[in-house]
Amino acid sequence: xxxxxxxxxxxxxxxxxxxxxxxxxxxxxxxxxxxxxxxxxxxxxxxxxxxxxxxxxxxxxxxxxxxxxxxxxxxxxxxxxxxxxxxxxxxxxxxxxxxxxxxxxxxxxxxxxxxxxxxxxxxxxxxxxxxxxxxxxxxxxxxxx
Amino acid sequence: xxxxxxxxxxxxxxxxxxxxxxxxxxxxxxxxxxxxxxxxxxxxxxxxxxxxxxxxxxxxxxxxxxxxxxxxxxxxxxxxxxxxxxxxxxxxxxxxxxxxxxxxxxxxxxxxxxxxxxxxxxxxxxxxxxxxxxxxxxxxxxxxxxxxxxxxxxxxxxxxxxxxxxxxxxxxxxxxxxxxxxxxxxxxxxxxxxxxxxxxxxxxxxxxxxxxxxxxxxxxxxxxxxxxxxxxxxxxxxxxxxxxxxxxxxxxxxxxxxxxxxxxxxxxxxxxxxxxxxxxxxxxxxxxxxxxxxxxxxxxxxxxxxxxxxxxxxxxxxxxxxxxxxxxxxxxxxxxxxxxxxxxxxxxxxxxxxxxxxxxxxxxxxxxxxxxxxxxxxxxxxxxxxxxxxxxxxxxxxxxxxxxxxxxxxxxxxxxxxxxxxxxxxxxxxxxxxxxxxxxxxxxxxxxxxxxxxxxxxxxxxxxxxxxxxxxxxxxxxxxxxxxxxxxxxxxxxxxxxxxxxx
Numbered sequence: 001x002x003x004x005x006x007x008x009x010x011x012x013x014x015x016x017x018x019x020x021x022x023x024x025x026x027x028x029x030x031x032x033x034x035x036x037x038x039x040x041x042x043x044x045x046x047x048x049x050x051x052x053x054x055x056x057x058x059x060x061x062x063x064x065x066x067x068x069x070x071x072x073x074x075x076x077x078x079x080x081x082x083x084x085x086x087x088x089x090x091x092x093x094x095x096x097x098x099x100x101x102x103x104x105x106x107x108x109x110x111x112x113x114x115x116x117x118x119x120x121x122x123x124x125x126x127x128x129x130x131x132x133x134x135x136x137x138x139x140x141x142x143x144x145x
Numbered sequence: 146x147x148x149x150x151x152x153x154x155x156x157x158x159x160x161x162x163x164x165x166x167x168x169x170x171x172x173x174x175x176x177x178x179x180x181x182x183x184x185x186x187x188x189x190x191x192x193x194x195x196x197x198x199x200x201x202x203x204x205x206x207x208x209x210x211x212x213x214x215x216x217x218x219x220x221x222x223x224x225x226x227x228x229x230x231x232x233x234x235x236x237x238x239x240x241x242x243x244x245x246x247x248x249x250x251x252x253x254x255x256x257x258x259x260x261x262x263x264x265x266x267x268x269x270x271x272x273x274x275x276x277x278x279x280x281x282x283x284x285x286x287x288x289x290x291x292x293x294x295x296x297x298x299x300x301x302x303x304x305x306x307x308x309x310x311x312x313x314x315x316x317x318x319x320x321x322x323x324x325x326x327x328x329x330x331x332x333x334x335x336x337x338x339x340x341x342x343x344x345x346x347x348x349x350x351x352x353x354x355x356x357x358x359x360x361x362x363x364x365x366x367x368x369x370x371x372x373x374x375x376x377x378x379x380x381x382x383x384x385x386x387x388x389x390x391x392x393x394x395x396x397x398x399x400x401x402x403x404x405x406x407x408x409x410x411x412x413x414x415x416x417x418x419x420x421x422x423x424x425x426x427x428x429x430x431x432x433x434x435x436x437x438x439x440x441x442x443x444x445x446x447x448x449x450x451x452x453x454x455x456x457x458x459x460x461x462x463x464x465x466x467x468x469x470x471x472x473x474x475x476x477x478x479x480x481x482x483x484x485x486x487x488x489x490x491x492x493x494x495x496x497x498x499x500x501x502x503x504x505x506x507x508x509x510x511x512x513x514x515x516x517x518x519x520x521x522x523x524x525x526x527x528x529x530x531x532x533x534x535x536x537x538x539x540x541x542x543x544x545x546x547x548x549x550x551x552x553x554x555x556x557x558x559x560x561x562x563x564x565x566x567x568x569x570x571x572x573x574x575x576x577x578x579x580x581x582x583x584x585x586x587x588x589x590x591x592x593x594x595x596x597x598x599x600x601x602x603x604x605x606x607x608x609x610x611x612x613x614x615x616x617x618x619x620x621x622x623x624x625x626x627x628x629x630x631x632x633x634x635x636x637x638x639x640x641x642x643x644x645x646x647x648x
Contacts, residue, residue, distance in 0.1 A: 007606040011597060017321030017330040020593040024314050031307045038303065062368035069365045073358075073541065073563055080545075081556045094545070102538040109369040109534035120535065128539050136546060140191030143554040144546065 068108045076101040084145035091137035091144030098129035148498040151195040152505060159196055160506055163203020164514045169528045170204075171211020173536065174221045175364055178208025179473045183353045184543040186480060187550050194484040194499060199506045201480055205473055206258060206456055206510040210518065213250040213449055215529045218243055223529075225417040226452035229424035229444065236440030244522065248386040249442045250449040251518045253398060257450035258511035260402035261409065261457025265464075266504055269493060273465035275615075276490035281602075282612040285595035286619040288588045291412035291468050293626045295581040302630045308578045312585020317593060319345025325594045341557045349479040350548040350561040351586060355579055356472065357544040358566025361537050363573070369533050390442045397427055397443060398450050405451030409458020412468050412584055423451035457507065464492055464500070468588065475583050483551070 011019050046052040076097055084093025103125035110117055136142040163185070170181035181204045189197035212224030217234030230250060237246035279287070292309045299305025318334055320343055321327030334342050391398065401423040408419035427447035428434045437444045459470025460477075467489035469475040481488050486496065493500045518525060548562040549555070569579060599608060610620060 008604060009600045009606060010604060011601050013328055013601075016597060016601070017328050017332050020597055021314070021317050021332055024310060024317065027310050028307070028314060031303065031310065035303055035307060039301075060367055062366055065365040065368055066362060069362060070563075070567065077545075077556075077559055077563065081559075094549075098542050098545075102542060105538040105541065106534045109365075109537060111369075111371065111534075117534075120532075124535050125538070129542060132542060132546065136187060136191075136550075140188070142187055142190050142546070142550045145549055145554070145556065145559070 065108055069105065072101060072104055072108070080145045089143075091133055094137075094144040095129055095133040098132070099125055102128060148501040148505075151498070151502050156196060156199045156506070157509065159192075159199040160203040160509045161513050161517070163200040163205075164207035164210075164510050165203075165517055167204040167207020167209075168211035168214075168514065168518060168525060169207075169531075171208040171223050172214040172525060172528050173531065174215050174219070174223050174529070175360060176540075177212075177224045177356065177360075177473075178205055179352075179356045179471075179476060180360065180540070181205075181208040182473055182476045182480075183349070183356055183547060184540055186349065186353075186476065186483075187543070187547045189480060190483070190550055194486060195502045195506075197480060197484060198499070198503055201477060202503065202506045203510045203513065205477070206453070206507070206514050207517075208473070209453055209456055210251070210254045210258075210449075210514050211525075212452070213254065213445075214247065214522075214526055217246045217250060217445070218526055219529065224452075226420050226455065227448065228417050229420040229448035230452075232424065232438050232448075233441050233444030234448075236438075237442075237445070240440055242384050242440070243526075245384055245386040246440075246442070246445055247522050247526070248519060249390055250445050251515060251522070252388070252391065253401075253446040253449040254453040254518075255511055255515040256398050257402040257405050257453035258456055258514070259508070260399070260450075261406040261454040262504065262507045262511065263457070264403075264406050265457035265460050265507070269461050269465045272461065273490045273493050276466050277494075279490070279615070280612065281595040281599045282609055283615050283619065285592060285599060286609065286616055286623070287466060287468065288592045288595065290619055290623050290626065291462075291588065292581070292585060293623055293630075294411050295584055296630065299578050299581055301576065301578075302634050304576050305578055305581050308572075309581035309585035311577065312582040312587075313589035313592060314585075315346065315351075315582075316586045316589025317345075318342055321593075322590075326598055327594070345590075346561055346565075347548075347551060347555075347558050348482070348587065349476070349551045350558040351565050352472075352476050352479060352583065353544050353547050354562040354565030355569040355583060356476075357540060358562055359569030359573070359579075361541060362566060362570040364533070364537065366570075369537070371532055371534075391446070394443060394446050397430075397446055400426060400430070401447045401450035402454045405454020406458035408451070409455035409470050410461050412462055412470055419451045419455055420448045423447045453511075456511075460507075463488055464503075465490060467492075467591075469584065472580055472583055475587055478587060479551075 043052065047054070080093045080097040082093070083096050084091075087093065103121060106121040106125060107113070110121065133144065137144045166185060167178060167181045170176045171178060182201055185200065185204055189200055192200065209224065209226060212222060212227035213230050213234065215221045215223040216227040216230040218238055220231050220235040222228045222231055234246045234250065237243065292306070295309055296302055296305035299308070314333070317332065320329055320331050323329040331339055331343060404423040404426065405419045408422060424444060424447050427443060428437050431437060431443060455471065459474045462468045462470050463474045463477065467478075467487070469478055478488060486492070486499070544562060545559055548558045552558055572582070573579065600606070609616065
């Protein structure tokens with residue numbers, strides 16, 4: 001291996017946890033530059049010429065439903081962990097908070113809010129979490145919040 | 146023959162339930178087999194390995210097969226792998242031959258599934274025997290090869306590679322594990338994250354987030370359209386189904402099944418590649434290629450035989466090398482780990498009973514999928530009409546259960562779910578592809594250990610080329626894969642330019 005001196009590598013054990021991540025960072029950086037040059041520039045030209053649009057502005061964009069889903073989900077996770085701490089190891093946080101969450105999410109996704117649909121949504125919001133909670137937490141002893 | 150004792154009535158019931166739920170998931174546009182497996186995973190926490198596998202394999206086979214229902218009836222592929230089924234299936238429905246098209250698809254699916262199961266049965270142990278002799282150098286090269294293959298078959302070579310490397314990067318977050326010879330230090334994080342991320346992100350919350358939550362967010366952005374509400378099912382007006390359709394299609398069936406199996410073996414390559422490839426081949430070899438696309442059973446056969454061929458194919462690298470063949474088998478890795486089983490070259494030899502049980506489950510899943518769909522297709526066709534405002538909240542709830550229960554109750558895993566759900570949704574917008582990212586994430590940790598340890602023991606980069614004939618052979622494969630992708634990229638670019646000039 002006398003003439004392969006350039007390819008010799010020695011790794012300091014104390015720093016070995018950074019060796020591979022460093023390579024990955026360089027790879028990511030090189031590819032990012034390549035993408036910017038090979039694809040970003042043509043894309044920018046098309047954008048200026050008005051032949052293409054930004055990724056988030058094409059097609060239908062239903063902001064209330066998208067952001068509603070995210071906000072509801074965050075509220076669901078926060079409240080679930082809070083209520084779950086009040087009744088530890090029972091899965092009740094999951095049960096109690098899933099019902100309003102599912103009800104609200106269904107309402108958000110509904111297009112025609114008439115009585116028949118509302119009834120279906122309500123029934124589903126009660127039955128699905130109760131069944132899931134009973135089967136998983138009670139029958140199968142699976143940990144739930 | 147000890148594995149026979151594992152085959153109790155519950156085992157078969159779970160396969161049945163799995164394939165039925167899988168079919169429903171596959172049949173609902175936007176839901177995939179991967180999602181079915183991810184969402185139902187918590188159910189397996191309480192089962193033992195054999196029963197868990199029965200359920201999961203049922204879900205897998207059912208999920209891949211169910212996609213043909215909306216493809217044929219509504220012209221919407223239920224899963225990406227049934228895109229080409231719409232080409233001929235939907236015109237048949239328009240002629241009133243919906244039921245015939247469905248049954249042609251179901252029989253082809255069964256054939257593809259069984260063929261690939263047979264290939265799996267004979268090929269995986271052989272491959273595993275070879276792989277047992279691999280040292281860290283070869284193992285690293287195999288992962289490297291897997292990543293180049295994913296990239297070469299993704300829509301955009303550079304973005305595919307980029308997505309894969311991002312996946313690797315995400316996998317490196319956390320501790321450099323002492324049990325694999327690391328020094329136990331954390332990296333790629335700030336100090337305040339250490340209590341949460343010392344172990345890195347858990348695999349399953351990441352997967353459930355990327356495949357479950359991200360899909361729902363994407364649908365939410367499109368406004369949760371109930372696209373099936375005004376559908377009328379006219380299944381049976383024209384020609385009836387009979388097995389004589391297949392008389393002249395034996396070669397088509399075989400070819401498509403093998404294409405599906407082979408594509409399934411390539412890591413990270415989605416089902417759409419398999420069905421598109423076998424559909425084009427069917428067209429090339431057809432005696433009347435101009436008729437394909439106008440409602441020929443030939444096209445449905447090619448598409449469905451190949452996409453079910455994926456199932457056995459994708460399990461081959463999973464069980465012999467520990468590398469998942471597609472995103473669904475990636476979730477299966479999580480399920481194995483959960484049961485304390487390490488998949489890799491030693492898996493089959495050390496778990497012969499599990500391996501046999503798996504084969505029985507796979508075979509039964511295919512048969513049950515066939516029986517259920519063939520005789521109950523009229524009722525299954527109606528599940529595409531389940532309203533999404535009922536379905537999606539249930540799926541979100543199940544995602545939470547899956548993420549929370551995986552490590553016996555870590556709330557951070559639930560936040561991981563949301564983080565990767567939103568992240569996956571945004572990433573898809575800028576062209577990052579989820580499949581390579583997931584494969585990179587799964588293999589990233591091992592890639593690091595193999596790479597760093599090889600260098601620590603040999604001290605030179607040349608070892609990756611000179612270690613053994615197998616290493617050199619793997620380099621040949623890597624060059625073929627990269628060369629092929631550059632070739633297709635250049636060809637596509639030229640065609641595009643020619644097209645632009647022609648305008």
